[in-house]
Amino acid sequence: MINAYQLLKAAKKVGEVTTVFRFPYVHIICISHRFTDLEQDERELNFCSLVKTSVAELRKVLRNSLLSLRLLTYDEFSIEYPPDSNRGHHWLSALINQELNKSDFIEQPATGVKVIHFYGYKGGQARSTLLGLLSTALADDGxxxxVVDSDIEAPSLDMLYSRSSRSLAGTLLGVIQSTSEIVPERVKTPVEGSGYVDLLACRPKSSEFDIDASAFALRCALEPMIIEDAARRIMQFSAEKKYDALLIDHRSGLSPVTLPWMSTLPAPTVVCVRLDEQWRPAEEFIKSVLRTNFANPGVFVSWKPDDENLDSYRQRNSVQID
Incomplete structure (x- = not known):
């Protein structure tokens, strides 16, 4: 049986291939004059014959991979898929676009606020710790x-800064639920200078919000575009309050909220990796992260053991670093 990657490669031999993501399906659109004057079932049979598979196999791979195959002429495509037809962002559409060499990147208008995303494919890479250290250093410099805690399944920035939000208005959950205002917690004020760190926690500390937080996690999986709306609102708030930097802490792995954030607010990403070979299965996913901001993709950060010489660490891990 063919898989999704084999289907994409085969489709490129039939016609021009493009994609549109309409959650939860990626529309794989194969455009060719060969479909002119053919009914849909005839087009499907024609396509299967060209890619050397059966209709049953084709439908099975489409179902398993949440794909919708559209076989269209150029005129039909322009009518059915006008510009800006995409609805949302996900790892599924990102990986498919990588295979097709297609970019979804749209340059955002300048706001004066520098955005940095923090991501790691696996937990325990010191991602949140690094964000906390950097935010403090920036505040010390004025x-x-x-900072926004978008690790919805396991938020931790409130513990890292030892300051929990007691009100809904100071949380990402509050932004999602459209509270009337955003009121972050001040978590760091240097002794000297004008800098500071404000925290928009993921959720209020009280257990009274456990049900809301659980529903929030489920909604993000079912309606990832709510994160895009929240990201735009937080960016507008950041510009209005004249923040210099917006640092966003993301969930590790394939969280459904990561790419909606990064695609809505394209910016460099700090990718935290432990050089233990366990990052290798994530290579294509990390590429998806870095592709959200072509001009300045970001940096990789790893941590060496305290008792190892830096030169030794670099030499020992030279293949992984390359």
């Missing part, structure tokens, strides 16, 4: 910093 920067006004807003």
């Amino acid at each position: 920067w006004k910093v807003l």
Whole structure:
């Protein structure tokens, strides 16, 4: 049986292939004059014959991979898929676009707020710790910093800064639920200078919000575009309050909220990796992250053991670093 990658490669031999993501399906659109004056079932049979598979196999791979195959002429495509037809962002559409060499990147208007995303494919890579250290260093240098905890399944920035939000208005959950205002917690004020760090926690500390937080996690899986709306609102708030930097802490792995954030607010990403070979299965997913901001993709950060010489560490891991 063919898989999704084999289907994409075969489709490129039949006609021009493009994609449109309409959650939860990726529309694989094969455009060719050969479909002119053919009914849909005839087009499907024609396509299967050209890619050397059966209709049953084709439908099975489409179902398993959440794909919708559209076989269209150029005129039909322009009518059915006008510009800006995409609805949302996900790892599924990102990987398919990588295979097709297609970019979804749209340059955002300048706001004066520098955005940095923090991501790691596996947990325990010191991602949140690094964000906390950097935000504190920036505040010490006079920067006004807003940090957002978007690790919806296991938030931790409130513990890292030892300051929990007691009100809904100071949380990402509150932004999603459209509270009337955003009121972050001030978590760091240097002794000297004008810099500070404000925290928009993921959720209020009280257990009274456990049900809301559980529903929030489920909604993000079912309606990832709510994160895009929240990201735009937080960016507008950051510009209005004249923050210098917006640092966003993302969930590790394939969280459904990561790419909606990064695609809505394209910016460099700090990718935290432990050089233990366990990052290798994530290579294509990391590429998806870095492709969200072509001009300045970001940096990789790893941590060496305290008792090892830096030169030794670099030499020992030279293949992975390359």
